[in-house]
Amino acid sequence: MTRLSDSFSRGPALVCFITAGDGDTAANLDALVAGGADVIELGMPFTDPMADGPAIQAANIRALGRGTKTADVLQLASDFRERHPNVPLVLMGYANPMVRRGPEWFADALAKAGVDGVICVDLAPEEDDDLGPALREKGIAPIRLATPTTDAARLPMVLDKSQGFLYYVSVAGITGKQSAAVADIEANVSRIKQHTDLPVAVGFGVRTPEQADAIARVADGVVVGSALVELVATHGDKAPEHLRALTEKLANAVHSAR
Amino acid sequence: MTESKPNSFRNQPDDRGHFGQFGGRYVAETLMPLILDLEREYTAAKADDSFKAEFDDLLEHYVGRPSPLYYAPRITEELRKDAPEGKGAQIWFKRDELNHTGAHKINNCIGQILLARRMGKTRIIAETGAGQHGVATATVCARFGLPCTIFMGATDVKRQQPNVFRMKLLGAEVVPVTSGRATLKDAMNEALRDWVANVHDTFYIIGTAAGPHPYPELVRDFQSVIGREARAQMLERTGRLPDLLVAAIGGGSNAIGLFHPFLDDPSVKMLGVEAAGHGLEGDEHAASLAGGFPGILHGNKTYLLQDDDGQITEGHSISAGLDYPGIGPEHAWLKESGRVDYTYATDTEALDAFQLLCRTEGIIPALEPSHAIAAIGKVAREMPEDAIICANLCGRGDKDIFTVAEALGVEM
Numbered sequence: 245m246t247r248l249s250d251s252f253s254r255g256p257a258l259v260c261f262i263t264a265g266d267g268d269t270a271a272n273l274d275a276l277v278a279g280g281a282d283v284i285e286l287g288m289p290f291t292d293p294m295a296d297g298p299a300i301q302a303a304n305i306r307a308l309g310r311g312t313k314t315a316d317v318l319q320l321a322s323d324f325r326e327r328h329p330n331v332p333l334v335l336m337g338y339a340n341p342m343v344r345r346g347p348e349w350f351a352d353a354l355a356k357a358g359v360d361g362v363i364c365v366d367l368a369p370e371e372d373d374d375l376g377p378a379l380r381e382k383g384i385a386p387i388r389l390a391t392p393t394t395d396a397a398r399l400p401m402v403l404d405k406s407q408g409f410l411y412y413v414s415v416a417g418i419t420g421k422q423s424a425a426v427a428d429i430e431a432n433v434s435r436i437k438q439h440t441d442l443p444v445a446v447g448f449g450v451r452t453p454e455q456a457d458a459i460a461r462v463a464d465g466v467v468v469g470s471a472l473v474e475l476v477a478t479h480g481d482k483a484p485e486h487l488r489a490l491t492e493k494l495a496n497a498v499h500s501a502r
Numbered sequence: 503m504t505e506s507k508p509n510s511f512r513n514q515p516d517d518r519g520h521f522g523q524f525g526g527r528y529v530a531e532t533l534m535p536l537i538l539d540l541e542r543e544y545t546a547a548k549a550d551d552s553f554k555a556e557f558d559d560l561l562e563h564y565v566g567r568p569s570p571l572y573y574a575p576r577i578t579e580e581l582r583k584d585a586p587e588g589k590g591a592q593i594w595f596k597r598d599e600l601n602h603t604g605a606h607k608i609n610n611c612i613g614q615i616l617l618a619r620r621m622g623k624t625r626i627i628a629e630t631g632a633g634q635h636g637v638a639t640a641t642v643c644a645r646f647g648l649p650c651t652i653f654m655g656a657t658d659v660k661r662q663q664p665n666v667f668r669m670k671l672l673g674a675e676v677v678p679v680t681s682g683r684a685t686l687k688d689a690m691n692e693a694l695r696d697w698v699a700n701v702h703d704t705f706y707i708i709g710t711a712a713g714p715h716p717y718p719e720l721v722r723d724f725q726s727v728i729g730r731e732a733r734a735q736m737l738e739r740t741g742r743l744p745d746l747l748v749a750a751i752g753g754g755s756n757a758i759g760l761f762h763p764f765l766d767d768p769s770v771k772m773l774g775v776e777a778a779g780h781g782l783e784g785d786e787h788a789a790s791l792a793g794g795f796p797g798i799l800h801g802n803k804t805y806l807l808q809d810d811d812g813q814i815t816e817g818h819s820i821s822a823g824l825d826y827p828g829i830g831p832e833h834a835w836l837k838e839s840g841r842v843d844y845t846y847a848t849d850t851e852a853l854d855a856f857q858l859l860c861r862t863e864g865i866i867p868a869l870e871p872s873h874a875i876a877a878i879g880k881v882a883r884e885m886p887e888d889a890i891i892c893a894n895l896c897g898r899g900d901k902d903i904f905t906v907a908e909a910l911g912v913e914m
Contacts, residue, residue, distance in 0.1 A: 314811045339528055340797045344812030374798070388531070393532050
């Protein structure tokens, strides 16, 4: 049992995303946990976040503008692990900052910081060698994404060597934009679950407790990012109370499906 | 030949799109199925005589190919003045600046729009920096009646107004991109974001020999018409191959187009010229090979301008067309394999070379090939008088006269 599998074993899980280095990140993370987030996804800022919509792009720019370095992201992670020994923590980001000092260096640093998994947006399964083996060697889950364009022929390749959970991107597009119909999500999640025992979490375009509730009834997890990141943008250092309030509503919605 | 050398330098990439350790397909999962489709479709098109016939026909009658191969006597003489006795190579130019739309970019756009039609795509998007690729894309979209959206950094929109107006005249929608530093790489990010949201009907015409596989390969193949023509023309005119090929490099599409057909001619040396901006010692340059490190951006692994954390830094060059923090992956491989040499020229050197070509040959070059001409100025004097240098004059300078005037302190 890992921290990740444990949190999904209790029924639908709420996965909350914020960007490292944006606002008072440690306080923001604590607010997500206090609000009932089951899994934390911490964004590693990158200059060129090409899969992200305006909200998360802006968060990346704010974080980098404040001088956030890879070392700071790792420190935030290891401090989080000390404060919250049982809450799974996943890093999400782009390949270049992850492989810059070599995949072994990165995997080792994550293991020391107590990180449970990595979502690397632009590392297709075809290029797994760049990071996957080093992560698995250190017991860190490489979490892959499947999308509406991932067809049946391709799905086994995506699932192969995938660990932790599968992140189902519910719309063909960027983060935070439009939302998919629940019926489509249900059909796709059940299609994916025929091929894997991994929990399937659904993200991209999930903003409200109502959406979270509906998705939690058809999936193992719900990922919310842009809506939380926008609270950090709007409220700055006052963000934690707002993050906690929204997370509570989302968590209630997701957990009510248990 | 040592064991580590490949039998041919012309059989890359491998079936996974890798040029040695470079290239590949580093894209979000949403795009992967489309990239694989494109690869299948391109493989089929390559084997289809009617595709090749249509491409060749358009290049001849619409683009104006073959472009001339021109011996440039006065710049040759000018450079010999400073050369030691018996030195000073002959300078020849492949005149791709005479193409329709004024640069080599159109070769690739013709090829890609034919692929888009083959795949049944009904909408075209592209990124542009200086606007040359945007103009070429808008041109082929007008020619084939497809709607076209061009992403252009807001900074570039301001400094390249004539090209913005050209694109609009041709019927394109120009979207100013304000994210990041609002230049070429941000335009490419935004084009990728549009593409990922519109995969079902949209074809992305990438402007240089970079991006996820199969783009570096197909852009190279479409641009290789430059080198195939130059090779045949040189043999016909002189009965021999050139001793040295020279081309400017931003992403590297004109250079790979010239070089690739010659890669297995061991007597032909090659020199790619990056933009050194204000010099390599600071951050104000765009020389990814000379001043960068291998990394992953925009779908491929290649040399990138980046910091210790892998954050991408902004390139600078007086030539907006060279102002990109990466380079096509095949160049990264050709550098590491030693087959091609790479050097650089600064803004100042390029400006001097620009004026030299204007005065000696009556040709106003774009600032991009002015970098190649600057490098020729250094190497021609080391080579014997009967040696032949062939450089790609990949664009004309009409678009650059305002930039040059400003740099020379001339009010227009």
